[in-house]
Amino acid sequence: MNKPKILILGAGYGGLTTTVKLQKKLGVNDAHITLVNKHDYHYEATWLHENAAGTLHHDRSRVKIKDLLNSSKVNFVQDTVVAIKPDEKKVELENDVLDYDYLVVALGFEAATFGIPGLIENAFTIGSINQARLIKQHIEYNFAMYNNEPEPKQERLNIVVGGGGFTGIEFLGEIANRIPQLCEEYDIDRSKVRIINVEGAPSILPGFDPQLIEYAMNSLESRGVEFKLGALLKECKPDGIVIEKDGELEEIPTVTTIWAAGVRANSLVEKSGLEHNRGKVEVKPDLRAPSHEDVFVVGDCALIWNKDNDRPYPPTAQIAMQEASVCAHNLAALVKGGELDNFEFNNMGTVASLGHGDAIGVILGDKKLFGWSASVMKKIIDNRSLFKIGGIGLVLKKGKFNIF
Numbered sequence: 442m443n444k445p446k447i448l449i450l451g452a453g454y455g456g457l458t459t460t461v462k463l464q465k466k467l468g469v470n471d472a473h474i475t476l477v478n479k480h481d482y483h484y485e486a487t488w489l490h491e492n493a494a495g496t497l498h499h500d501r502s503r504v505k506i507k508d509l510l511n512s513s514k515v516n517f518v519q520d521t522v523v524a525i526k527p528d529e530k531k532v533e534l535e536n537d538v539l540d541y542d543y544l545v546v547a548l549g550f551e552a553a554t555f556g557i558p559g560l561i562e563n564a565f566t567i568g569s570i571n572q573a574r575l576i577k578q579h580i581e582y583n584f585a586m587y588n589n590e591p592e593p594k595q596e597r598l599n600i601v602v603g604g605g606g607f608t609g610i611e612f613l614g615e616i617a618n619r620i621p622q623l624c625e626e627y628d629i630d631r632s633k634v635r636i637i638n639v640e641g642a643p644s645i646l647p648g649f650d651p652q653l654i655e656y657a658m659n660s661l662e663s664r665g666v667e668f669k670l671g672a673l674l675k676e677c678k679p680d681g682i683v684i685e686k687d688g689e690l691e692e693i694p695t696v697t698t699i700w701a702a703g704v705r706a707n708s709l710v711e712k713s714g715l716e717h718n719r720g721k722v723e724v725k726p727d728l729r730a731p732s733h734e735d736v737f738v739v740g741d742c743a744l745i746w747n748k749d750n751d752r753p754y755p756p757t758a759q760i761a762m763q764e765a766s767v768c769a770h771n772l773a774a775l776v777k778g779g780e781l782d783n784f785e786f787n788n789m790g791t792v793a794s795l796g797h798g799d800a801i802g803v804i805l806g807d808k809k810l811f812g813w814s815a816s817v818m819k820k821i822i823d824n825r826s827l828f829k830i831g832g833i834g835l836v837l838k839k840g841k842f843n844i845f
């Protein structure tokens with residue numbers, strides 16, 4: 442009997458969770474399962490802001506993919522996907538071409554730069570271990586350079602974060618905690634360092650409870666973060682940015698702009714010929730692409746409508762992992778026979794970190810959390826994510842237990 446070929450693209454929250462769940466559901470003789478990922482490691486994307494700020498070493502956020510897979514059931518291929526050809530049932534990699542009977546697209550997100558001049562060339566984004574490590578080293582280098590020039594340059598000490606959403610705010614919390622250590626290490630007066638958040642909306646963390654937003658702003662401001670709300674980033678240059686607020690232009694000297702104001706689905710999806718809605722595949726309830734029955738799409742590449750507020754669900758790790766469970770179930774059902782499930786989001790709550798020991802969040806529907814209790818909850822969420830892909834062993838190896 443021919444074993445069906447299941448090809449999974451991307452070993453992030455969506456793709457890796459699908460794979461580890463599928464390898465438990467299928468026997469060695471049921472299917473050929475292949476997982477393709479650019480790196481030989483999975484990273485916890487929701488921890489990258491800590492790696493970028495230098496408050497957590499990047500090795501804590503990543504885990505070797507092969508350590509999580511049953512090699513008798515899953516073939517891992519380290520390669521980069523360059524094209525998805527659903528009409529030919531083929532995927533082109535940099536070094537190979539693979540065919541499939543069932544495909545799972547889980548290639549995650551990339552930064553959306555909205556055509557802002559200079560952003561691609563001059564800003565940093567927090568989207569991978571490589572990018573996070575670069576940001577950390579860039580900030581350290583500029584602090585080190587500051588006292589090594591005849592005329593100290595203020596742009597080396599100004600850190601701008603574009604976007605007051607989840608990623609931007611979580612990075613601000615970490616960098617605000619790291620700056621005093623950097624100042625001590627590089628003999629820099631703390632008052633010379635500026636951390637500036639530029640957000641186009643009138644408030645940070647749109648959609649969050651106003652009381653939690655106020656708490657977050659007070660916490661970050663008390664650690665030296667300046668907010669420029671209702672301000673649009675107009676241009677990003679190698680040594681500064683231009684923003685517009687209330688019709689006035691302002692230039693801020695900086696060599697460090699972190700762009701955290703928007704993500705889009707991996708652009709390979711848009712180029713693939715799969716039917717899409719602004720780059721994402723608006724999947725059917727069983728998570729298959731409407732135009733291709735043999736293609737599942739999960740995580741940030743998928744779009745699912747939230748009927749309660751008539752808006753798409755935001756791209757989150759929580760949704761990606763829940764989708765992965767349904768995707769694994771449905772693949773097993775297609776291979777072995779059985780009913781396909783429909784995806785339904787089970788909102789477990791949302792917690793945003795504000796740096797070690799501080800956070801805000803809402804759990805159990807409407808229970809608000811602030812400060813230490815929220816930060817403990819955040820660590821529980823982070824550890825739970827490890828548990829889902831690697832069990833208790835991975836939690837003990839990489840988990841976060843520093844709750845004080």
Ligand SMILES: Cc1cc2nc3c(=O)[nH]c(=O)nc-3n(C[C@H](O)[C@H](O)[C@H](O)COP(=O)(O)OP(=O)(O)OC[C@H]3O[C@@H](n4cnc5c(N)ncnc54)[C@H](O)[C@@H]3O)c2cc1C
Binds near residue numbers: 452488489742
């Ligand atoms: C700093 C930060 C903080 C966040 N905080 C939270 C949070 O607190 N809670 C929450 O729910 N969400 C959070 N998110 C969002 C969350 O990380 C994403 O929604 C989630 O990672 C999406 O999962 P995914 O599986 O779709 O993609 P990813 O986790 O991005 O995985 C995609 C995988 O595909 C690989 N890949 C990409 N392109 C290719 C290619 N061409 N070839 C081969 N492999 C490729 C990547 O290397 C990666 O391994 C945060 C994101 C960031 C950046």
